[in-house]
Amino acid sequence: MVEGQAVFITGAGSGLGKALAMRFAQEGARVSILDINKERVTEAAEEINNSVGDDRVLPLTADVRNPDSLHQAVDAHLEQFGSIDTVIPNAGIWDYNRSITRMGGEEIAALFDEIMSINVKGYLLTVEATWRELLKSRGSVVMTLSNAAYYAAGGGVSYTASKFAARGMVIQLAYELAPKVRVNGVAVGGMRTNLSGPVAGGLQERKFSDVMDKRPEGGNPYIPLHDVSTQPETFTGPYVMLASKSDGANITGHIVNIDGGIAARGFANSAGGDSL
Numbered sequence: 717m718v719e720g721q722a723v724f725i726t727g728a729g730s731g732l733g734k735a736l737a738m739r740f741a742q743e744g745a746r747v748s749i750l751d752i753n754k755e756r757v758t759e760a761a762e763e764i765n766n767s768v769g770d771d772r773v774l775p776l777t778a779d780v781r782n783p784d785s786l787h788q789a790v791d792a793h794l795e796q797f798g799s800i801d802t803v804i805p806n807a808g809i810w811d812y813n814r815s816i817t818r819m820g821g822e823e824i825a826a827l828f829d830e831i832m833s834i835n836v837k838g839y840l841l842t843v844e845a846t847w848r849e850l851l852k853s854r855g856s857v858v859m860t861l862s863n864a865a866y867y868a869a870g871g872g873v874s875y876t877a878s879k880f881a882a883r884g885m886v887i888q889l890a891y892e893l894a895p896k897v898r899v900n901g902v903a904v905g906g907m908r909t910n911l912s913g914p915v916a917g918g919l920q921e922r923k924f925s926d927v928m929d930k931r932p933e934g935g936n937p938y939i940p941l942h943d944v945s946t947q948p949e950t951f952t953g954p955y956v957m958l959a960s961k962s963d964g965a966n967i968t969g970h971i972v973n974i975d976g977g978i979a980a981r982g983f984a985n986s987a988g989g990d991s992l
């Protein structure tokens with residue numbers, strides 16, 4: 717389905733981005749993996765190349781908040797692979813459920829700015845740096861969203877707002893880039909990754925998998941399918957389908973919501989705002 721494609725994935729030194737790079741490389745694509753963490757992305761490329769037995773993955777270092785650094789990475793990708801068929805804006809951070817009830821104005825302002833600049837501006841700048849190539853290849857964008865793009869309780873207010881904003885970008889960019897470039901999203905659920913938080917909240921060394929370790933075994937109270945063992949690999953299939961120029965041909969402005977059944981079940985309990 718995506719064999720021979722040239723793919724550009726951000727935040728791919730770890731977690732879901734790395735799992736996506738592995739999946740696309742296994743499907744026969746050539747993949748640039750971009751991350752702010754050079755060591756991580758270099759090791760990830762080596763691991764995937766060794767696994768598929770071919771130099772199919774190129775590591776790139778850039779900060780998605782910086783347009784120049786993104787354009788340099790795109791140039792390096794083009795030098796190696798010559799074109800871009802699929803772009804996956806995926807680099808993100810989480811706010812560790814910081815509720816408005818736990819922060820003052822200054823703290824919220826700093827945390828909000830950092831989350832938005834990576835999760836929203838970073839996605840937009842990634843598309844800005846690549847859409848001209850996608851136009852030439854009749855390619856597509858597949859953005860990583862979250863169940864927080866649809867529901868409360870997948871993060872705090874800043875993270876939820878950032879994923880709703882990214883959902884808006886899928887719709888608007890699908891409109892702006894049609895009919896030559898398709899733009900879709902995949903809303904993934906909780907999974908074991910290194911997902912960290914903003915420097916502004918002192919959360920940059922945290923890992924989401926540590927949060928999962930503190931949750932009880934045997935299921936999440938409000939997500940019927942996912943549990944504390946859920947791995948990023950299990951979310952990669954819909955990306956391949958949407959990126960495929962045959963299977964995804966007529967799909968744009970759409971989001972595959974892999975919410976594990978949240979919509980079928982609703983919330984188990986309230987967050988406790990009534991106890992304030």
Ligand SMILES: NC(=O)c1ccc[n+]([C@@H]2O[C@H](COP(=O)([O-])OP(=O)(O)OC[C@H]3O[C@@H](n4cnc5c(N)ncnc54)[C@H](O)[C@@H]3O)[C@@H](O)[C@H]2O)c1
Nearest residue numbers: 727730731732752779780807808862905906907909910911
């Ligand atoms: N882990 C989950 O439970 C979960 C749930 C829903 C959605 N998501 C989304 O999945 C995406 C990937 O997150 P993950 O869980 O794989 O986390 P992760 O931390 O394992 O991977 C994210 C990568 O992005 C990189 N990154 C962070 N800031 C960057 C920047 N400014 N420029 C370039 N790279 C940067 C990090 O170094 C890291 O390697 C994010 O958009 C996240 O919001 C994750």
